[in-house]
Amino acid sequence: MADKSQHNAYWSANLRIIGISLVIWFVCSFGFGILLRPLLSGIKIGGTDLGFWFAQQGSILVFLVLIFTYAWRMNKLDREHGVEE
Amino acid sequence: MDQFTLNLLFVGATFALYIGIAIWARAGTTAEFYAAGRGVHPVLNGMATGADWMSAASFISMAGIISFGGYDTSAYLMGWTGGYVLLAMLLAPYLRKFGKFTVPEFIGDRFYSQTARTVAVICLITASVTYVIGQMTGVGVAFSRFLEVSNSTGLFIGAAIVFMYAVLGGMKGITYTQVAQYVVLIIAYTIPAIFISLHLTGNPIPALGLFSDATSTGQPLLETLEGLLSDLGFQSYTEQHDTTLNMFLFTVSLMIGTAGLPHVIVRFFTVPTVADARSSAGWALVFIALLYLTAPAVGAMARLNLINTVYPDGVASTPVAYDARPDWMVNWEKTGLLQFEDKNGDGNIQYLNGDENELVVNRDIITLANPEIADLPGWVIALVAAGGLAAALSTAAGLLMAISSAVAHDLIKAQINPGISEKNELLAARISMGVAIAVATYLGLNPPGFAAQTVALAFGLAASSIFPALMMGIFSKRINNKGAVAGMLAGLITTLLYIFLHKGWFFVPGTNSFTDAEPLLLSIKSTSFGAVGAMINFIVAFAVSRATDEPPVEIQELVESIRIPRGAGEAVDH
Numbered sequence: 185m186a187d188k189s190q191h192n193a194y195w196s197a198n199l200r201i202i203g204i205s206l207v208i209w210f211v212c213s214f215g216f217g218i219l220l221r222p223l224l225s226g227i228k229i230g231g232t233d234l235g236f237w238f239a240q241q242g243s244i245l246v247f248l249v250l251i252f253t254y255a256w257r258m259n260k261l262d263r264e265h266g267v268e269e
Numbered sequence: 270m271d272q273f274t275l276n277l278l279f280v281g282a283t284f285a286l287y288i289g290i291a292i293w294a295r296a297g298t299t300a301e302f303y304a305a306g307r308g309v310h311p312v313l314n315g316m317a318t319g320a321d322w323m324s325a326a327s328f329i330s331m332a333g334i335i336s337f338g339g340y341d342t343s344a345y346l347m348g349w350t351g352g353y354v355l356l357a358m359l360l361a362p363y364l365r366k367f368g369k370f371t372v373p374e375f376i377g378d379r380f381y382s383q384t385a386r387t388v389a390v391i392c393l394i395t396a397s398v399t400y401v402i403g404q405m406t407g408v409g410v411a412f413s414r415f416l417e418v419s420n421s422t423g424l425f426i427g428a429a430i431v432f433m434y435a436v437l438g439g440m441k442g443i444t445y446t447q448v449a450q451y452v453v454l455i456i457a458y459t460i461p462a463i464f465i466s467l468h469l470t471g472n473p474i475p476a477l478g479l480f481s482d483a484t485s486t487g488q489p490l491l492e493t494l495e496g497l498l499s500d501l502g503f504q505s506y507t508e509q510h511d512t513t514l515n516m517f518l519f520t521v522s523l524m525i526g527t528a529g530l531p532h533v534i535v536r537f538f539t540v541p542t543v544a545d546a547r548s549s550a551g552w553a554l555v556f557i558a559l560l561y562l563t564a565p566a567v568g569a570m571a572r573l574n575l576i577n578t579v580y581p582d583g584v585a586s587t588p589v590a591y592d593a594r595p596d597w598m599v600n601w602e603k604t605g606l607l608q609f610e611d612k613n614g615d616g617n618i619q620y621l622n623g624d625e626n627e628l629v630v631n632r633d634i635i636t637l638a639n640p641e642i643a644d645l646p647g648w649v650i651a652l653v654a655a656g657g658l659a660a661a662l663s664t665a666a667g668l669l670m671a672i673s674s675a676v677a678h679d680l681i682k683a684q685i686n687p688g689i690s691e692k693n694e695l696l697a698a699r700i701s702m703g704v705a706i707a708v709a710t711y712l713g714l715n716p717p718g719f720a721a722q723t724v725a726l727a728f729g730l731a732a733s734s735i736f737p738a739l740m741m742g743i744f745s746k747r748i749n750n751k752g753a754v755a756g757m758l759a760g761l762i763t764t765l766l767y768i769f770l771h772k773g774w775f776f777v778p779g780t781n782s783f784t785d786a787e788p789l790l791l792s793i794k795s796t797s798f799g800a801v802g803a804m805i806n807f808i809v810a811f812a813v814s815r816a817t818d819e820p821p822v823e824i825q826e827l828v829e830s831i832r833i834p835r836g837a838g839e840a841v842d843h
């Protein structure tokens with residue numbers, strides 16, 4: 185086991201990555217899909233508006249990118265801090 | 270070959286495949302029964318999680334709900350996929366590092382309390398049984414159609430098959446079977462969608478077809494649909510009708526419920542490493558997204574096809590005569606899930622919004638009837654029947670596993686009779702499966718909603734009880750045993766109370782005091798209350814923990830250790 189301060193550094197780096205990811209997660213689903221939809225209603229796409237697309241498809245695509253990016257960055261972080269398996 | 274024989278052939282062949290795999294991989298030890306010996310590759314695990322996850326709610330029910338609800342129902346799409354982001358970042362890697370079999374086991378150890386473990390078992394059983402009721406509804410719909418019997422008979426036959434199937438194998442059997450089930454269900458879902466999308470828009474990818482021009486009008490598909498709906502007096506498809514508050518809370522509830530459902534979480538105990546737990550969530554979502562990106566297209570296109578079937582010469586002309594109705598209507602009438610009443614006595618099927626409407630279509634039949642409505646070949650119809658059953662069976666089996674392991678492992682072995690033999694533990698697990706199926710079948714006869722709505726209630730329960738406890742257990746060292754127990758109970762009880770007040774006590778029809786049309790609090794429907802329950806859980810747990818002693822040093826060290834991937838490989842089976 186590495187020392188405590190190194191664990192703390194690893195954990196706060198993890199929390200930072202999670203924090204950034206969850207902001208994107210929130211903005212692209214709850215934001216563009218629900219709360220901000222009226223603001224985006226001027227952008228038309230295939231017979232409806234951008235908010236509708238985000239609510240029904242866009243958010244899902246963003247979620248996919250988020251998870252794989254997170255997994256990739258965490259694997260890198262594990263190695264940097266010497267805590268990989 | 271007639272449709273009935275074709276259905277039997279497809280459903281029979283796929284069942285033979287699943288049962289064959291289940292027997293081949295039959296569980297020998299308790300460790301294999303619960304967690305597949307931890308040797309499942311992330312991609313296969315993702316596929317199995319996809320099958321586990323996509324139940325009758327996703328396959329049979331969701332597109333139908335979208336079809337009639339339009340934009341408002343986007344909560345299902347975002348909620349049931351967005352939860353995987355939470356799962357990948359907030360729970361899966363740490364629970365894998367912790368390395369035990371069940372969710373209550375983690376809660377019991379982290380909160381150093383048998384009471385916490387028992388409360389977690391209660392939360393898990395409440396959410397899972399509600400979930401199985403939704404599956405039974407879906408199974409009933411599918412069996413009633415393809416065996417051409419009434420809905421109730423279909424339900425009983427389905428229950429018997431689920432019972433035999435789930436009791437036969439454990440997790441290991443289920444993992445490989447679920448990979449096969451995923452393949453069957455995704456093919457069954459996409460093939461008819463591709464045919465229909467090609468026909469309506471000329472685009473072979475349904476997800477793109479949804480936003481393309483309709484070949485019949487040259488206008489965008491959604492505008493074409495919108496025009497027909499407005500002519501018939503139906504509410505607009507792409508506009509919002511629900512309140513923003515309810516839609517927001519509903520989406521939250523489905524998302525955190527996804528991350529709190531034990532049968533999904535337990536999947537991440539079965540991957541070899543912590544890194545695999547992270548990417549497994551991603552792979553699961555890849556396989557889930559294949560269906561979820563197609564579902565909104567299926568919904569919109571099915572609605573369009575339904576209207577075109579009733580009004581072959583356009584909505585301004587006379588609708589189709591009842592005697593000349595297509596075969597699929599005749600077939601679905603037998604199940605009682607599609608009803609026609611000739612109110613004005615003209616012999617034609619009037620389909621519009623208001624009192625003069627003569628056609629009632631149960632939303633749960635849309636996906637299954639979709640290929641018939643679009644006049645696709647018989648083998649496609651049979652394939653969809655097989656796919657719907659694969660979806661319902663795989664999820665029911667996963668849930669029953671979670672219920673049985675909670676009862677046998679966390680309740681009986683851990684607390685009531687620690688000296689129980691392995692053989693008797695397996696027996697207890699199987700008996701609890703049987704009881705759960707019986708209860709769910711009984712309640713499934715009068716379900717509290719369409720399959721996906723019942724399942725949404727289960728998510729609310731998981732969201733309000735299990736997710737907050739798990740998350741606080743990992744991200745806070747300060748939450749103690751008393752806080753966790755008080756939080757889980759407060760979240761579960763308030764949510765359950767709110768659901769029973771709106772859906773009837775124990776889902777018995779007629780015993781409700783409020784309806785979702787006029788809910789108790791603001792515009793919050795019973796399906797959305799899980800988000801509020803989760804907030805209550807967090808607040809109560811935090812407040813009680815602050816007022817009482819902090820957790821002992823060894824528990825704080827345990828939390829430190831689950832945050833670091835190194836050492837997970839040493840996790841031992843017991």
